[in-house]
Amino acid sequence: MISTSTTLAPPLSPPSSDSDSDSSSHRHHHSDLSSTIFKSYLELSGDHHNQKHDLIKIQAFLTSSRSGALSCLICLERIRPSDPTWSCSSRCFAVFHLHCIQSWGVQSSNLAAVRAITRAATPNDSSLLWHCPKCRIEYSKSQIPKTYYCFCGKLPDPPHDPWVLPHSCGEICGRPLMYNCGHNCLLLCHPGPCPSCPKLVKSKCFCGAVEDVKRCGFKNFSCNGVCKKMLDCNTHRCNEICHEDDCPPCKAKGMFKCQCGKVEMKRECFDRVFRCENPCEKLLGCGRHKCEKGCHEGDCGDCPLQGKRTCPCGKKVYEGIACDVVVSVCGATCGKMLSCGFHRCPERCHRGPCIETCRVVITKSCRCGSYKKQVPCHQDMTCERKCQKLRDCGKHACKRRCCDGDCPPCSEMCDRKLRCRNHKCPAPCHRSDIVLSVFLSSNSPSLNGR
Structure with missing residues (x-):
């Protein structure tokens, strides 16, 4: 493997000087140095658009940091x-004041906690999320920066050094x-x-036909020849231009039979395995009964009526009975579990399904628990009592008949005056914003001294 590396160092910032002309010449000198280094690095990237875009983005960050043009998007003050x-190292790499992003993260997490409480949910660290102010990527509450x-x-x-890029340690990034x-x-x-890797490595094209020396960041390439990889059908080869990812499904057409072999039709090769609408009807191993499955491949299996057989309720076992002989009922109580899941079938051993409706009389409580009555098991039990519990707005009662305690949100209009004193709140009835402000003031930690 060829391993050629290129080290690119951000241009240094000159120390402050009392002479404007000296400072201007220093800036001009370092600007030329920056352009020269990035020009040589861009030449390494060739025609790769993504790498050039990354380098231009890095150069813009370096220029802004060196000239002091970075601004915090939260307080809008110069950094x-x-x-x-x-800095947001996940996507946008935007830079913020540390105390600004700490305040932003704490307030966003507290608002998420308030929303969770209003939904009667238990807030935890995984649900208390805050977002980057620029790219809106999510961070958990534990990821609020402290250092x-x-x-x-x-x-x-990192100490401030006039000869080192601001907020940088001056060492290799790594x-x-x-x-x-x-x-x-x-x-x-x-x-x-960080830019794409500039090291030189030996790499093969996507189809593996051509080997060449490429930059590591762009070692995957197309030779622009025909792929010729074997497709999933193991019969035809790919005719696409050398490409990334899996080959497309085989589109070659031919005559293919269904799984049971009764129907033959013209289909594409990748869709050659199909099932027709006809039943199988092949003879089973007993030679008396036919397969009742739909169209399928492989053996139909043994006759399910051979070997040990039981009566319909399963309590009596018969051995040595031919598969074409109907097994008689045993005369015992059926005892199979009914659809209610609590009671069993009281009828005699019988063929076919058990009764669908359980008619056993039991004592049931209504949903709110204030009334009891003897009713058939399948019948629901409710009462006429209206729930007097206050809804989430804290003003209006539920008034739902036989409420089980899970009261729905309030459907009344808020209709309170807004802070402008000219208009009324059009939202559904809700708690006062005083509750929210008290919660935030009691849960927001002090940011002084950060």
């Missing part, structure tokens, strides 16, 4: 080089590269995503 920060780390996550509380190639990022600690 200074000495400010503790947090200021550098971009690569190795150094807590994060795993995209596409799980097994190599790590060779850039110095940097904001934004």
Whole structure:
């Protein structure tokens, strides 16, 4: 394997100077250095659009960090080089003030807890989620950041150095590269995503016909020849251009028989196994009865009436009876479980299904438990008592007849005046927002000193 690596270091920020001309020349010098390095790195990527897009994104992050143009999307203030920060490393890589994202995460988690309580659910850490303010990807409450780390996550509380990129440790990034190639990022600690792996490796095309030296991040390639892989039918080969993923289903057409062999029709090769609408009707092993299954492949099996047989209720066993002889009833009580799941069939041993309706008289309680009565087992029991329990709004009673305690949400209109004092709330009746504000104030931890 050829393993050529390229290390790209983010351009350093020059120290502050009292001379505007010196500072300007430094910025011009480092801007030229940045452009030269990225130009050489882009040449390595060839015509790969994704890698060029990643590099341009990294260059934009570096330029913004070096010039101090980064802004927090929560407070909309400029992020200074000495400010503790947090970046979304899952998708958008946006940078925020650490105390801003902590406050954002705590308030979002508390709101999720309030919503869970109003739904009578028990909140837990997995359900208390907060989202990145930019890309909206989900984080759990336990993932609210508590410590200021550098971009690569190795150094807590990175010191501010005018010669090192702000919020960076200045060491090799070392994060795993995209596409799980097994190599790590060779850039110095940097904001934004890591680029695709630039190492050279030997790789085969998708169909395996051509071997070539490719960049590791883009080692999977098409030779633009015919695939010629054997398809699932094990008869025909793929005629598509060398491609990624599995080959498409075989579309070759031919005459194929159904599973029982009665019907023959023209079908596509991938759909050659099918069942017709005719019953099988092949003779079973006994030679007297026919198979009652639908169209199927393979042996029909032995006659189910051969060997030991029982009466319809299953209490008496008969041996040595021919499969074409009807077994008589035993005369005992059936005793099979009825559909209610509590009582058994009281009739004599009989052929066919048991009675569907259980008529055993039992004492039942209504749903709310305030009334009892003797009724047949299959009959539901309700009373006329109206539930007086308050609904979730805390104002109106349920009023549902024979309520089992699970009262539905209030269907009345809120109709309270909004804070503008000019309009009324059009939402369904709900608890006052005072409850919500009290809950948040009692559950929000202090963020001072973070």
